[in-house]
Amino acid sequence: MRLRTGIRALVVDPNERIALVRFEFPAxxxxxxxxxxxxxxxxxxxxxxxxxLEELGLELAEPLEACVWVRTHVFPMSSWDGQTERxxxxxxxxxxxxxxxxxxxxxxxxxxxxxxxxxxxxxxxTDVDFAPRRLPTLLRELLRDGPPMEPIDVxx
Numbered sequence: 705m706r707l708r709t710g711i712r713a714l715v716v717d718p719n720e721r722i723a724l725v726r727f728e729f730p731a732x733x734x735x736x737x738x739x740x741x742x743x744x745x746x747x748x749x750x751x752x753x754x755x756x757l758e759e760l761g762l763e764l765a766e767p768l769e770a771c772v773w774v775r776t777h778v779f780p781m782s783s784w785d786g787q788t789e790r791x792x793x794x795x796x797x798x799x800x801x802x803x804x805x806x807x808x809x810x811x812x813x814x815x816x817x818x819x820x821x822x823x824x825x826x827x828x829x830t831d832v833d834f835a836p837r838r839l840p841t842l843l844r845e846l847l848r849d850g851p852p853m854e855p856i857d858v859x860x
Contacts, residue, residue: 706784709789827840
């Protein structure tokens with residue numbers, strides 16, 4: 705099985721809002737943490753620097769802290785059978801989301817919306833799909849308990 709490696713950021717501001725990206729696929733729509741596939745020669749930090757600038761307009765200045773979550777998701781995506789992902793908590797001051805990529809370039813990647821979510825909005829969004837599916841609960845636990853000693857497998 706060919707699995708692509710993806711790196712994602714849980715971008716959280718001091719008000720505990722999280723920046724999420726809405727992806728539209730032919731069969732479904734979902735909200736996920738910003739990030740994407742590792743390109744040749746990139747480490748996790750380089751991948752997130754590129755992806756956060758492209759998707760949110762956020763310049764990642766600090767080195768990454770420890771990985772907090774991992775997951776593997778098998779699904780058809782171009783020449784891949786799925787993706788393994790590593791998630792990093794990125795604390796940031798509040799900022800206006802202004803992607804470096806154009807709206808057209810984002811649409812080409814399946815991105816149709818970007819926005820901040822409060823914990824209450826996440827909990828109330830019962831008709832929305834998140835990736836991982838338990839994102840609201842997992843994020844609340846992470847913010848309450850702090851980063852785990854080892855990354856938690858958060859499932860699909």
